[in-house]
Amino acid sequence: MQSLSSAVWTNWTQLARRACRARHLHSSISRHSFKGPRDTVTSHPHPDEYSFERLRLKPDVLAALRLAFPSIKHPTPIQHRFIDAVLKGKDVLLKDSTGTGKSFALALALLSKGRGPPYKKDDGSRTLPITSLLLVPHRDLAYQLYHWIERIHHHMTRRESLPSLAQVLVRDSSATLEEHLAPIRKAAPHILIGTPQMVYDVVQADPHALPLDRLSTIVVDEADYLIPSVPVIPDKFLMMKIERQVNRHPGPTRLLLNQIYSATSARRNRRRDDRKRLPQLVMMSATLRNHLKRFLLADSGWFTQEPGKLVRITGDASAYYPRDLKNSSAENHATFALGGTGIQHHVLVVSEQGNVANIEGAAKRSEPTPEEESKPSPGSSSAPAQLPSHSVAPDVEEIDEPSPFNADVMEAIAASFALDVPSVALLVLPADAPVQRAVYDLRLLGVNARPLDVVKDENGKTHLMRRDFGATAENPTLLVSTLASTRGLDLPELSHVFILGVLDGAAVDSYMHVAGRVGRFGRGGKVISVVPAPYVVVLKNGHRKKVDEPRLMWTMFKKMNIKPVRFEHFD
Structure with a gap:
C-alpha cells in the first residue's frame, strides 16, 4: 500500500x-499494427477471398476508401460477410466483439446502396427519398459515423453535395425543431444518422419531413441499449414488473419500429410481396443477450419471415488473432470479447x-x-x-x-x-x-x-x-x-x-x-x-x-x- x-x-x-x-x-x-478506423492485423493477412474488390461496393466508394484510409487493405471475415449481406438486401442480426469493424463496415455498405427514384411530394415537387435511417444511442457516435462518411466523400470523384449524401439529426438545445428540419427539407440525405428520440420527435411533429414508408434500410446500432427487453430471472414477479414497465415505456426505438413494421400478427404473417415494400432491417451490438434475441426474432414482428432472407452473424475471435491463441482459456476468450x-x-x-x-x-x-x-x-x-x-x-x-x-x-x-x-x-x-x-x-x-x-x-x-x-x-x-x-x-x-x-x-x-x-x-x-x-x-x-x-x-x-x-x- x-x-x-x-x-x-x-x-x-x-x-x-x-x-x-x-x-x-x-x-x-x-x-x-492498426492504422485506421478499422484495419487488418498485418502479421496475419486475410485470405485473398476477403477483399473489398470481391464485394459489391460502388467503384467510387472503393476508390475513395483507398485514398481516405490507405492503410485499410482488406475487410475482416466479419466485415466481408456483413457488407455482403447488407448489399444483398437481407435482414441482418450481428453480434461481434468491440473493436472489430462493425460500424465502419456499415458505413461502406450504406454508401454503396442504390438510392430510390424521386417521388412526388404533397406540394407537387419531386424529391429523392431518404434511403437509410441509422439509429444510434448518442450524438457523438452519430458524428463519428458522419465524419467517416465525410472523409470518404471528400475523395469521391463524382460526388454529390455532402448534405445530399449524409446528415445528422440529433438534439441541440440551442436549435428549434424547425431549424433541425430545415437541412433535411432542403436536401433529403441518402443516409440519415440520428438518435431515436430526436427522430421520433420529428416523425410526430411532421411525418412528411421524414416519410418512413420511403425508407429502404433501417439500422439500429447498439441494439441492446436502444431496445428494452425483459430478462429471464428467477424472480417471476420481478419479471412481470419489468415487463409492465417496458410495455408502458417501450422507448422511441421500439415505437418507431412498430410504426414502420406494424408488429401485429397479421403483419408478421404478411405475404412475401408485402415484405418487398418494407425496409431491410439491420441490428448490431457487441452484446446481444438471449432474451433480447428471442424478442427480436420471435415476438417483435420486425424481421422478415421469408426463408433465406435473414442473416445472423456472430463474431469468432479466432478469426482476428494469432493461431496460438485460438485454443486459449476461457479467460483469454473473455479478453477477446473486450476487443484485444x-x-x-x-x-x-x-x-x-x-x-x-x-x-x-x-x-x-x-x-x-x-x-x-x-x-x-x-x-x-x-x-x-x-x-x-x-x-x-x-x-x-x-x-x-x-x-x-x-x-x-x-x-x-x-x-x-x-x-x-x-x-x-x-x-x-x-x-x-x-x-x-x-x-x-x-x-x-x-x-x-x-x-x-x-x-x-x-x-x-x-x-x-x-x-x-x-x-x-x-x-x-x-x-x-x-x-x-x-x-x-x-x-x-x-x-x-x-x-x-x-x-x-x-x-x-x-x-x-x-x-x-x-x-x-x-x-x-x-x-x-x-x-x-x-x-x-x-x-x-x-x-x-x-x-x-x-x-x-x-x-x-x-x-x-x-x-x-x-x-x-x-x-
Whole structure:
C-alpha cells in the first residue's frame, strides 16, 4: 500500500512528462499494427477471398476508401460477410466483439446502396427519398459515423453535395425543431444518422419531413441499449414488473419500429410481396443477450419471415488473432470479447486515508519488457516529495462549490495517468456525473483533462481520425465522458481507459462496452478501475448500509472469467 503523498507526486509536471516520454507504448499495445478506423492485423493477412474488390461496393466508394484510409487493405471475415449481406438486401442480426469493424463496415455498405427514384411530394415537387435511417444511442457516435462518411466523400470523384449524401439529426438545445428540419427539407440525405428520440420527435411533429414508408434500410446500432427487453430471472414477479414497465415505456426505438413494421400478427404473417415494400432491417451490438434475441426474432414482428432472407452473424475471435491463441482459456476468450489480445484489467482501491493499493487477489504481472524496465519508477526523481500544486490552470474558470467527487480517488486517477499514459486516455464517469466538474478537479491536479466532444471540439474530431499510435505526447490528454456518451465510440489512439467507481451496478455489459474502447482491432491496452475502499452510508430511514465496491468488481470479473492484474506503480 502506498500513500499518494509519497514520492509519486515528486515534481509533478516533470514526472508526468518523463513517464510518458519513456513509455512509448507497452509491448503488448504495439504487438499488432492498426492504422485506421478499422484495419487488418498485418502479421496475419486475410485470405485473398476477403477483399473489398470481391464485394459489391460502388467503384467510387472503393476508390475513395483507398485514398481516405490507405492503410485499410482488406475487410475482416466479419466485415466481408456483413457488407455482403447488407448489399444483398437481407435482414441482418450481428453480434461481434468491440473493436472489430462493425460500424465502419456499415458505413461502406450504406454508401454503396442504390438510392430510390424521386417521388412526388404533397406540394407537387419531386424529391429523392431518404434511403437509410441509422439509429444510434448518442450524438457523438452519430458524428463519428458522419465524419467517416465525410472523409470518404471528400475523395469521391463524382460526388454529390455532402448534405445530399449524409446528415445528422440529433438534439441541440440551442436549435428549434424547425431549424433541425430545415437541412433535411432542403436536401433529403441518402443516409440519415440520428438518435431515436430526436427522430421520433420529428416523425410526430411532421411525418412528411421524414416519410418512413420511403425508407429502404433501417439500422439500429447498439441494439441492446436502444431496445428494452425483459430478462429471464428467477424472480417471476420481478419479471412481470419489468415487463409492465417496458410495455408502458417501450422507448422511441421500439415505437418507431412498430410504426414502420406494424408488429401485429397479421403483419408478421404478411405475404412475401408485402415484405418487398418494407425496409431491410439491420441490428448490431457487441452484446446481444438471449432474451433480447428471442424478442427480436420471435415476438417483435420486425424481421422478415421469408426463408433465406435473414442473416445472423456472430463474431469468432479466432478469426482476428494469432493461431496460438485460438485454443486459449476461457479467460483469454473473455479478453477477446473486450476487443484485444493484450488487454490488462486493473483495480485500484483508495482507502479513507488516501492510500492506494491494488485490489486484494490481483494477479502478478508477467516479466517486464526491456522498454518497461527502462522507464522511471514512481520515486526516481531526486526532487523533494510534495503534493501537486492545487492552483487553477490559466484557462480554467474558478468553481466555488464543493466537488461531488472523492478527492483521493481523483488523485489516484491523476497519478496513474501521469505515470503510465503516453498520449491519450479516456476517463469514464457514471452516467449522471458532472463531466465539467471532473475536468476542473483533474486540471487542478495538473492533468490535461478535456471533456470528450466530437461535435463542437475540433480536437474531439481529430481523436476519431488520428493514426499515429506509437507516438508519445509532451502533454498527454485525458478525455472525460460519461457511460451514456461513450458506448460505441471508436477512438483508436487510446491506450488506457480509466473508470471511476463501479458503473451501472456492476453490469457486465456496461463494463464490456467501456473496456472495449481500448484494444481496438486486436491491439493491447489497459483498463483501470479506481474505487473507494468499503464504506458505510446512512440511509434516510437511519439504517446503515455497507457499500463494498471492490467486492462488486470481483463479482463482475468472475462473470467474465477475467482476473485483474496488479498495476505496477502501486505494488
